[in-house]
Amino acid sequence: MHRFANPNRFLRLARAVFPWAVGATVAFLGAGLYYALFASPPDYQQGETVRIMYVHVPSAWMAMFVYAAIAAASASALIWKHPLADIFARAASPIGAAFTFLALVTGSLWGKPMWGAWWVWDARLTSVLILFFLYLGHMALLNAFDDPARGQRAAAILALVGVVNLPIIKFSVDWWNTLHQPASVVRMGGPSIHPDMLTPLLLMAAGFTAYFVMTVILRIEAEILARRVRAHRLMQGS
Amino acid sequence: MIAPLFVFAAATPTYGAYVYPAYLAAIVVLGALLIASVRRRARARREAQALPPRGDSA
Numbered sequence: 597m598h599r600f601a602n603p604n605r606f607l608r609l610a611r612a613v614f615p616w617a618v619g620a621t622v623a624f625l626g627a628g629l630y631y632a633l634f635a636s637p638p639d640y641q642q643g644e645t646v647r648i649m650y651v652h653v654p655s656a657w658m659a660m661f662v663y664a665a666i667a668a669a670s671a672s673a674l675i676w677k678h679p680l681a682d683i684f685a686r687a688a689s690p691i692g693a694a695f696t697f698l699a700l701v702t703g704s705l706w707g708k709p710m711w712g713a714w715w716v717w718d719a720r721l722t723s724v725l726i727l728f729f730l731y732l733g734h735m736a737l738l739n740a741f742d743d744p745a746r747g748q749r750a751a752a753i754l755a756l757v758g759v760v761n762l763p764i765i766k767f768s769v770d771w772w773n774t775l776h777q778p779a780s781v782v783r784m785g786g787p788s789i790h791p792d793m794l795t796p797l798l799l800m801a802a803g804f805t806a807y808f809v810m811t812v813i814l815r816i817e818a819e820i821l822a823r824r825v826r827a828h829r830l831m832q833g834s
Numbered sequence: 835m836i837a838p839l840f841v842f843a844a845a846t847p848t849y850g851a852y853v854y855p856a857y858l859a860a861i862v863v864l865g866a867l868l869i870a871s872v873r874r875r876a877r878a879r880r881e882a883q884a885l886p887p888r889g890d891s892a
Contacts, residue, residue, distance in 0.1 A: 632848075633857075645850040648856040655860070694867050701863075702856040709852050784887060814871040821878035828885050 603820045606680055610813045617810035624803035631796035639793070645709050646793065648666060652702035652717055653781070654801040659727060662692030666734070667759045670752035680816070683823075685755065686738055687815035691808055693731035699724060701721045711775060719768035720776035723761060725834045731756040 612640035631651035666685045673681035677770045703721065704714045715721065737751040738744075769778045788795055 629857075644853055647849055647853045651856050651860045674872075691867065694863050698860055698863050703860050705852045705856045705859075709850070807868075811868055811871050814875045818871070818875040818878040821875075821882040823880070825881045825885060 602681075603680065607817060607820060614810065616815050617806050617813060620806035621803055624799055624806055625794060628679045628796055628799035628803045632798055636792050636796050639819065642710060645706060648702050648706040649793075650796045650800045652699060652706060653797055654804045655702060655722065656699040657801055659692060659696035659699050659724065659764060661724050661805075662688050662695060662808065663727060663730070663755075663758065664762060666678075666692060667755045669756040673748065674752050678681055682752070683819045684812070685734075685752065686748070687812050687819055688808075689731055689734050689751075691739070691811050691815070693728065693735065695804070695808075696728040696731055700728060716775055718775045719772040720765065720774050723765045723768050726761055727758075727765060730754070730761060734758075 628650065632647055636647070636650075640646045666688050669678075669684045669688070672678040673685065700721075703724075707716070708714050734751050734754055736753055738747045740750070741747040766779075768774060769776050780789050781794070781797065789797065808827040
């Protein structure tokens with residue numbers, strides 16, 4: 597990882613990966629949407645509403661995955677002072693917040709016809725809402741100080757403290773008696789979903805992952821260039 | 835941004851009042867974030883290209 601601490605080396609790699617990430621996003625999301633909206637059958641209980649799951653579940657997975665990645669980057673920034681780790685955390689935070697927001701909105705749209713309520717203070721829903729607030733807090737802290745380094749340190753500490761929420765989200769459906777259904781894909785004994793429904797779910801998850809890689813590369817490159825411009829202006833001012 | 839929404843609306847079968855907004859929300863949120871990120875990088879590139887070459891103290 598430390599090999600890519602040099603921004604120029606990282607940018608060369610990122611520019612090589614970027615077209616593949618764009619291609620993978622288009623291909624996986626295209627195939628995923630086809631299976632999700634046309635090729636997969638309605639559920640015998642949920643009917644057509646099951647199609648919301650193909651957006652909701654990958655969004656929730658990405659919300660947790662991006663937060664874990666931000667926490668790992670924050671640890672790297674605090675311990676090893678990895679220069680790109682802070683940039684990655686700053687670039688990834690809005691993307692993770694967007695996925696969390698999508699998971700909450702699509703979950704609410706599924707909850708109304710299935711549970712009869714847009715929202716319930718269920719352990720899974722509440723812990724994901726806390727994750728959304730953690731993302732907002734992370735972004736706010738990054739921009740809260742005149743000295744960006746202080747903001748980055750405070751945000752990194754928040755990201756590490758917030759990691760405790762990830763196992764709570766994952767196991768909330770097992771630890772508490774919740775309205776939210778238990779795990780049906782990532783579970784002991786393998787997925788309990790029929791392959792006709794697992795296919796669009798995994799394709800959409802792959803598409804969202806590729807979308808994350810594509811967008812985070814765009815934002816990292818923008819941040820590296822913006823820092824270069826800021827450093828140059830500071831040198832001119834001094 | 836608007837055109838893909840119309841294409842999506844025309845191509846999608848009617849699945850009721852809840853499926854449709856879920857997919858629209860995904861398209862709008864992820865689309866807006868992507869457009870903002872592309873614009874951000876374009877602005878950063880423009881500003882970086884406007885800098886004098888390295889070693890030029892003028």
